[in-house]
Amino acid sequence: MNSEQKKSQKKENPWINLAFNIVIPALILSKLSSEARLGPFWGFIIALAFPTVYGLYDFIKNRKSNLVSILGFVSILLTGGLGLLKVDGIWFAVKEAAIPAVIGIAVIGSLKTKKPLIKSLLFNENIINVPLVNEALQTKNNQQDFDRLLIVTTWLFSASFFLSAILNFALAQYLLKSPAGTEDFNIELGKMTALSYPVIVLPCMIITGFAMYKLMSGIKLLTGLEFEQVFKGQHK
Numbered sequence: 001m002n003s004e005q006k007k008s009q010k011k012e013n014p015w016i017n018l019a020f021n022i023v024i025p026a027l028i029l030s031k032l033s034s035e036a037r038l039g040p041f042w043g044f045i046i047a048l049a050f051p052t053v054y055g056l057y058d059f060i061k062n063r064k065s066n067l068v069s070i071l072g073f074v075s076i077l078l079t080g081g082l083g084l085l086k087v088d089g090i091w092f093a094v095k096e097a098a099i100p101a102v103i104g105i106a107v108i109g110s111l112k113t114k115k116p117l118i119k120s121l122l123f124n125e126n127i128i129n130v131p132l133v134n135e136a137l138q139t140k141n142n143q144q145d146f147d148r149l150l151i152v153t154t155w156l157f158s159a160s161f162f163l164s165a166i167l168n169f170a171l172a173q174y175l176l177k178s179p180a181g182t183e184d185f186n187i188e189l190g191k192m193t194a195l196s197y198p199v200i201v202l203p204c205m206i207i208t209g210f211a212m213y214k215l216m217s218g219i220k221l222l223t224g225l226e227f228e229q230v231f232k233g234q235h236k
Helices: 003-008 014-031 039-062 067-085 089-112 117-121 130-140 143-175 183-223
Strands: none
Touching: 014 039, 014 183, 039 067, 039 183, 067 089, 089 117, 089 143, 117 143, 130 143, 130 183, 143 183
């Protein structure tokens, strides 16, 4: 990608992301799903439409996808399908746990491939000055130690998804008590959506941040480079 193409791509606004994926769906489910307003069915459908449309728009705009984004979209479709089928809350809990668990397993399984996901997610050229790091590793003959570092980081990163699976299941089991397709169920689903950020996302972000710190500290130790040199765009 040339410099003009990079400039043409605007960085994703985290507040818009948060609004479309959490805030607006939670408000619709909890405040607009009564029979006097949208009703349980349309409240559920419209709430799911916001993250679905946002995900499709982001994909079309950036012309790229990854395993995490694909599974996230599948999760939205499954939520809609289970809601329309009016299944018991336990299946929503299973679905909420299955998606991050699959991602965690995929991250670990990718270690057996030529392109481990950890390199795409954390050790990639959008974040790290990869050529400089590789050159320093070869100079100091520390490539094997770096490969072991990637394995440790991969397990730490996967742990965040497994924690998310456990917390997702527990939160869904705790909140989803009413039959699907009812106003009460939509309100409960809205609460779960709203609580997913502080209860699930923040602890997982802490683990991911620690994994990133572990990787960066290891790179600094094995290459002798400073953080300013390692991060993309900082090396002169």
